[in-house]
Amino acid sequence: MTFARKLPAYLVTRYRGWRATAYEENKSWFRHLANEGQHPRSMLIACCDSRVHVTAIFGADQGEFFIHRNIANLVPPFSPNGDHHGTSAAVEYAVSALHVAHIIVVGHSNCGGIRGCHDMCAGLADDLSENSSFIGRWLDILRPGFDRTADITDTEERIQAMEREAVRISLHNLMTFPFVADAVENERLTLHGLWHDIGAGSIDVFDSETETFKSV
Template sequence: MEFAKPLPTSLVKRYQGWRATTYSENKSWYMKLADEGQHPRGLIISCCDSRVNATSLFGADTGEFFIHRNIANLVPPYEPNRDYHGTSAAIEYAVNTLRVVNVIIMGHTQCGGVAGCHAMCSGQAPELEEDTSFVGRWMDILRPGFDRAVKSSDKEEEQVKELERQSVLVSLENLMTFPFVRDRVEAEDLTLHGISVNIKTGELSHYDPAQGQFIEI
């Protein structure tokens, strides 16, 4: 495997700094995690965007959240015969094996995946319509949200903002198509949450079903 190279020196130095400080100061906690396994209370499904960091946002310790990241924080519908197994496997493991009690879908502003979905669905990105586009076929999950977004406004900018919110709502809807998620929700043994982070202002909003909208926290 001659194409693989050692880590860049800059990353090696940053790791060594972490090992000498954060790890050294919390060594007993890391050993406990290794010996006793993980017991996170929540699953967070967030975007791959490098500007979004759930652990920093909530000031979480290592081992507190089970985190799955994908383009545009999407959850596919429950379809065992489809090739969406990465996200679905993470949900199954978190809900059935780790027995998390919260599942949080974390969307964000200025999402490139969402913008790409809007461009694709509005005919502005034909390359994403190609069968060979992994991004395009993944963003197909959000097409129902696009249909709602275009009804919300005639302005493209507002449609994209609404589609960012729809990425959270579509994912929440799709979560309930998983039988093992629905069973635990109906048994009041599992709660689902939808949140959105404004990466420019740092503001956090959560979806309030009673009001049918996102409310700033």
């Protein structure tokens, strides 16, 4: 495997610093996690965006959150067709094996994936419309959100509205999974939706009764 190379020096330096400090000072806790397995209370479904630091936002330690990331923090509808479904598999494991009490979908501002979906649906991104585009076919999940924001004429406002639509659609799609719906209906699981403004450091929480997002 000649194409696999050594870690960059700066990452090696950072690792050694972590091993000598954070790990060394909490060695017994890490050994506990290794021996006892993971028992996270919540699953977080967040965007791949490097600016969305979900563990830092909530001050989480190792073992606290079961985290899944994908483009635009989307959850597809239940569709057991035999194809590869990384997000669906993560949701199934979180609910059926780990028995998490909460699933939290975290959307965010200035999302490149959401902008890409907008441009694709508006006919401005031919590359994403190609059947060979993994990103484009993934973002098809959000097409209903583009349609529902058709009355917003300002492009930037519409994209921000679509960021919230991504959270709504993902919450709705979660309930199409039979094991999720069963856990919710039997009060073993609750679903939550958030939208995080990166620049302002704020969080808006989805209120299912009013179908709006409210600041924390």
